[in-house]
Amino acid sequence: MKIFKYLYSIIYNLLPVGSWSSPKSNKIFNPKMKILKREYQKIRETIGAYPAETGGLLIGNRSDGTIKEFVFDSNGKTSGAAYSPDTKFCNTIIKNARKNGMDFLGMIHSHPRGYTSLSGEYGDIGYIKDIFSAMPSLDKILVPIIQSASSGKFEFIPYVVYRDKPNLPVKCDLEIIEMQPEEIIYDNNTGLKDISRLEGAIDIDTMRDEHFTFVGCGGAGEIIIDLVRSGVTNFTIIDFDTVSHSNLTTQGFTKYHAENKISKVSAIKNYALSINPSVQIETLEADFTKLSKDKLVLIAQKTTFWMFMCDQFEPHKLGQELLEKYPAKAIFAGMYWKSLACEIVYYIPEGKGKTPATYKSIHQKGRYEYFAKGGNVPKTLIGTTIFHSHYLNNVIGLLCLAMIHNDHNSEDFIMGDWFDDLSNHNLIQFRLNPRWSNQEGNLFSRTYPVAENTNHGGKVFEAIWRYVPPISECA
DSSP: OOOOHHHHHHHHHHSOSSOOOOTTOOSSOOSEEEEEHHHHHHHHHTTTTSOSSOEEEEEEOTTTOOEEEEEEOTTSEEOSSOEEOOHHHHHHHHHHHHHTTOEEEEEEEEEOTTOOSOOOTTTHHHHHHHHHHHOTTOOEEEOOEEEOGGGSOOEEEOEEEETTOTTSOEEOEEEEEOOOGGGOOSGGGSSOSOOGGGTTTOOHHHHHHOOEEEEOOSTTHHHHHHHHHTTOOEEEEEOOOBOOGGGGGTSSOOHHHHHTTOBHHHHHHHHHHHHOTTOEEEEEOSOGGGSOHHHHHHHHHHOSEEEEOOSOHHHHHHHHHHHHHSOOEEEEEEEOGGGSEEEEEEEOOSSTTOOSOOHHHHHIIIIIHHHHTTOOOOOTTTTOOHHHHHHHHHHHHHHHHHHHTTTSOTTTOTTSSOOTTTTTOOEEEEESSTTOOOTTTOHHHHHSHHHHHSTTOOOOOOEEEEOOOOHHHHO
8 A cells, every 4th residue: 555645744734633542541442443334335345346456545533433434546546566545636535524524544455365464664554654653643543454356255354553553453353333313424425415405306325326437528527517416426437538728618627627738537526526525436538449348347347327428439339339248227429410409319228118229229220330331420519509518418417317216206206207108219319409300301390290380380499209119120
């Protein structure tokens, strides 16, 4: 575990005066590590599922030493033999913890299979001594070791290291405890202090359980931020691009981002954390189509909802291939030429409202064949304004909420129970210009002839949820 010294000094400045008791006094601490059950489960689903070495922060109250919050360091540098925290991210988490009356308790990380103890002077113990040197008020630090299920059986091995005996880590008993009502810091663990306006619309616990992966997050950055506001706390966002000045007209970035060539994934992550510091966002500044197979599998295994939000065909094609092996909810979206209209394909792999057609089956005789023969992707973003982006994003956002609540009763949640009668209509086209029609010949005029063709009608500014046949009929 590598922990940089400048991280220690910042943490020290944030910690309150006073200390935990040392082994000389057992009034406060005993050799037992306590952790809330929900946080234990979060560790199991992140560090406990990924290859060594990964890690994160342990947050709680120094008065009782109970771990009340675990924050996964998704951007920490990892290799098979070392973990180096993302210090900027960690410091942000610690600052926000202090604002909410919480403290830094320690670090947790995983070791390769079979290495169940803290490493010596040139590893874990050496860095722990540096922490003690930088933080005179700290009498002990919690440093559990994880054995990941990715290489065998999951194990949580609790250690505490005392200032006066840093070379003798103490292996503790582990106590997993249920969260008491007075220990709830944020409503429903969303990180949002007041969710009263969401009541009756969405199920916060269900939102928290989702893991969204966005392929492309420029114009779609607004969707990510709005999902954060809606209680989603787990994301992977993938985009190779940095912010340019042309993005300022149609995407939610600033002049600072453009002039400093900030990556889009970093800009969005920082914005999300400013809304909810408990959000877990893994950022990949990379071309989705060039990620290794192993990385794609890791992402696919934890993703419950894919969002393909790019103006290229190849990422959508790769996404379709992943969905065939690792089924999950998905949305494919994009603009048409000069943003006269938009298209959304949604996919529900199982349960109520299961869609019988996929992105591939819908476009097998169109896009797949066209691009297989060398067809070029049209420049759809010319002629776009921020209002076009907002319109598309708002429709996508509402569709996301409905898909997440597909098995919920509409009497309990207004976003529930949409898709029983719509599962065969998972190609949605809507126009952003009332004069638009597609190459099939006045699609909207055929669908709404009265509105289009009578003196009492008007130009329709609507979406069409088109019937598409099952996969078997598209082969």
